Amino acid sequence: MRQRFLRACARQPVDRPPVWFMRQAGRYMAEYRALRRSHSILEICKTPRLAAEVTQQPVEALDVDAAIVFADLLLPLEVMGLGLEFVKGEGPRIDPPVRSAAAVRRLQTDRSAELGYVGESIALVRGHLGGRLPVIGFVGAPFTLASYMIEGGGSRHYAAAKSLMWGEPEVWRELMERIVDVLAPFAALQVAGGAAAIQVFDSWVGALSPLDYERFALPYSRDLIARIRAQSVPVIHFGTGNGAYLELFRRAGGDVLGLDWRVELGSAWDRVGHGVAVQGNLDPIALLAPLPELRARVHAVLDGAAGRPGHIFNLGHGIIPQTPVEHVRAAVQMVRDYRAVPVR
Amino acid sequence: MRQRFLRACARQPVDRPPVWFMRQAGRYMAEYRALRRSHSILEICKTPRLAAEVTQQPVEALDVDAAIVFADLLLPLEVMGLGLEFVKGEGPRIDPPVRSAAAVRRLQTDRSAELGYVGESIALVRGHLGGRLPVIGFVGAPFTLASYMIEGGGSRHYAAAKSLMWGEPEVWRELMERIVDVLAPFAALQVAGGAAAIQVFDSWVGALSPLDYERFALPYSRDLIARIRAQSVPVIHFGTGNGAYLELFRRAGGDVLGLDWRVELGSAWDRVGHGVAVQGNLDPIALLAPLPELRARVHAVLDGAAGRPGHIFNLGHGIIPQTPVEHVRAAVQMVRDYRAVPVR
Numbered sequence: 001m002r003q004r005f006l007r008a009c010a011r012q013p014v015d016r017p018p019v020w021f022m023r024q025a026g027r028y029m030a031e032y033r034a035l036r037r038s039h040s041i042l043e044i045c046k047t048p049r050l051a052a053e054v055t056q057q058p059v060e061a062l063d064v065d066a067a068i069v070f071a072d073l074l075l076p077l078e079v080m081g082l083g084l085e086f087v088k089g090e091g092p093r094i095d096p097p098v099r100s101a102a103a104v105r106r107l108q109t110d111r112s113a114e115l116g117y118v119g120e121s122i123a124l125v126r127g128h129l130g131g132r133l134p135v136i137g138f139v140g141a142p143f144t145l146a147s148y149m150i151e152g153g154g155s156r157h158y159a160a161a162k163s164l165m166w167g168e169p170e171v172w173r174e175l176m177e178r179i180v181d182v183l184a185p186f187a188a189l190q191v192a193g194g195a196a197a198i199q200v201f202d203s204w205v206g207a208l209s210p211l212d213y214e215r216f217a218l219p220y221s222r223d224l225i226a227r228i229r230a231q232s233v234p235v236i237h238f239g240t241g242n243g244a245y246l247e248l249f250r251r252a253g254g255d256v257l258g259l260d261w262r263v264e265l266g267s268a269w270d271r272v273g274h275g276v277a278v279q280g281n282l283d284p285i286a287l288l289a290p291l292p293e294l295r296a297r298v299h300a301v302l303d304g305a306a307g308r309p310g311h312i313f314n315l316g317h318g319i320i321p322q323t324p325v326e327h328v329r330a331a332v333q334m335v336r337d338y339r340a341v342p343v344r
Numbered sequence: 345m346r347q348r349f350l351r352a353c354a355r356q357p358v359d360r361p362p363v364w365f366m367r368q369a370g371r372y373m374a375e376y377r378a379l380r381r382s383h384s385i386l387e388i389c390k391t392p393r394l395a396a397e398v399t400q401q402p403v404e405a406l407d408v409d410a411a412i413v414f415a416d417l418l419l420p421l422e423v424m425g426l427g428l429e430f431v432k433g434e435g436p437r438i439d440p441p442v443r444s445a446a447a448v449r450r451l452q453t454d455r456s457a458e459l460g461y462v463g464e465s466i467a468l469v470r471g472h473l474g475g476r477l478p479v480i481g482f483v484g485a486p487f488t489l490a491s492y493m494i495e496g497g498g499s500r501h502y503a504a505a506k507s508l509m510w511g512e513p514e515v516w517r518e519l520m521e522r523i524v525d526v527l528a529p530f531a532a533l534q535v536a537g538g539a540a541a542i543q544v545f546d547s548w549v550g551a552l553s554p555l556d557y558e559r560f561a562l563p564y565s566r567d568l569i570a571r572i573r574a575q576s577v578p579v580i581h582f583g584t585g586n587g588a589y590l591e592l593f594r595r596a597g598g599d600v601l602g603l604d605w606r607v608e609l610g611s612a613w614d615r616v617g618h619g620v621a622v623q624g625n626l627d628p629i630a631l632l633a634p635l636p637e638l639r640a641r642v643h644a645v646l647d648g649a650a651g652r653p654g655h656i657f658n659l660g661h662g663i664i665p666q667t668p669v670e671h672v673r674a675a676v677q678m679v680r681d682y683r684a685v686p687v688r
Contacts, residue, residue: 244587
């Protein structure tokens with residue numbers, strides 16, 4: 001139900017917490033793997049018919065309360081003028097990496113419209129769902145995108161990214177501003193396509209100390225989130241590994257704070273205050289546990305929310321490929337069946 | 345000065361915070377790389393003369409306040425009956441991985457004395473240093489060792505470890521108890537060799553939710569730490585990625601809490617209370633920053649400690665290989681030169 005999700009984002013009472021899963025469209029589903037045999041990730045992303053199909057697969061299979069468009073955080077890098085490919089067993093590769101003032105100045109910021117295919121995918125899904133469920137759009141957070149661009153792919157230590165950040169703070173600022181200038185219209189075209197909310201994924205923010213987050217990432221996330229909220233949709237702001245400085249993360253201004261699983265939901269919500277909604281935060285690996293253990297964990301998350309309006313049930317990170325689909329479906333049912341609201 | 349370090353562990357006043365670095369002996373040093381051309385990691389660990397040489401290299405080069413014995417967290421796996429090798433570019437490989445009740449029952453717990461070479465390395469270093477500086481010994485925390493054993497090496501998701509933990513809690517308990525039964529005498533032989541303190545490294549604890557840490561890891565870490573403290577040496581308890589549940593980590597009973605860099609030292613210390621010493625917590629990548637930026641970051645850590653007795657300056661994780669030695673030496677000097685204690 002579209003309203004259940006939107007009401008939860010706005011911290012209004014709902015019949016029960018809405019539930020969806022990060023990476024609910026993906027390799028753990030046979031239908032997705034079948035499609036991937038004949039199409040690359042980028043092909044699926046760029047073919048709205050296919051992206052819509054993949055987006056809808058889990059909606060049918062799991063009975064979740066929201067769809068999230070199938071796309072990739074890194075798509076904007078292409079329209080900024082960088083090469084992007086996904087190397088089997090290795091992950092994304094960005095070529096050339098961005099490591100100098102000149103490379104930053106070459107980044108293009110006026111081609112977001114070329115990402116229109118993501119908006120089209122969203123529009124197709126909306127058409128299929130007939131307004132029954134919301135479609136969530138998403139973008140990467142500026143720090144995460146900047147790190148990918150500088151490192152040229154995944155990274156263990158983020159040494160190149162941090163070296164640029166600390167060594168050439170003016171170049172860093174220029175890079176982050178350009179990224180925001182591409183992401184804001186990219187989010188807007190997703191909203192125009194019918195996205196009911198935008199999630200901002202700061203997947204790599206956990207590499208940063210609180211000091212560095214505040215100085216080198218927060219200002220740009222805040223700017224991006226403000227520009228998305230100006231489109232009149234709620235923003236879900238998710239970060240990984242940032243449990244020790246959620247208070248700073250809160251200051252970026254999202255309507256919903258996405259929590260990773262290394263925090264206890266109830267105490268995290270207390271810390272950031274109940275003036276923000278929260279999303280999360282089951283350990284994704286719990287979906288591999290025996291069902292009674294999974295149930296205990298689903299209940300622990302729901303207990304943490306204490307029946308307070310403004311909780312969206314989700315994982316604390318994405319579903320991993322070896323997850324059994326039946327367990328994901330079972331988790332949805334556990335959220336639906338949960339009633340007990342503990343007295344505090 | 346041996347006393348400076350030991351007094352800081354006991355939260356007694358010192359002239360200035362002692363300083364040492366995790367992985368201060370390692371690949372960023374030319375002397376170490378030279379030795380590695382002719383010897384494997386395991387050869388160095390098992391040859392006290394070589395291990396002592398590597399242990400002393402940074403003491404000479406950096407002028408730090410403590411040596412930490414060159415060894416590896418995973419050495420105990422060999423005396424438990426598992427194969428251990430370090431594969432170039434891949435990291436440790438454990439064979440066979442431990443994934444069943446039968447495999448756990450086969451683990452041997454009476455051969456810790458075979459790790460005596462680590463005690464000998466410590467004794468050699470002590471002899472060389474002539475009591476001038478303390479030598480720190482170390483062991484892995486039970487959760488970290490169990491994860492390595494179950495996964496068979498490094499891991500991204502810890503799916504096998506968590507599956508065993510949740511699916512067969514009695515097998516998990518048996519595994520953790522056996523690990524503690526090997527680690528406690530291993531630590532004792534390091535103390536007998538002359539270790540002035542033992543650091544317990546929970547490198548992978550950041551994979552766990554607070555709930556799981558409390559239930560599946562904390563009891564065993566607490567038991568281990570109590571058994572080491574019974575040897576009359578202080579225990580430094582270090583974990584990565586656990587910034588959101590330091591309060592639980594504190595309950596494991598270490599004398600010194602090692603903080604990773606994703607927490608602000610002052611507020612982390614406030615959270616766990618000043619009845620424990622703290623160690624940390626400069627981002628190790630900051631050692632790659634230009635010196636003025638590095639200095640600002642060293643000072644920020646020292647400012648966080650606010651001149652309170654019981655702070656040992658260190659990184660928030662190990663030194664990475666591409667770190668310039670001169671910057672590490674400069675960081676030591678910055679700690680020595682720091683005077684300003686901000687009024688709170």
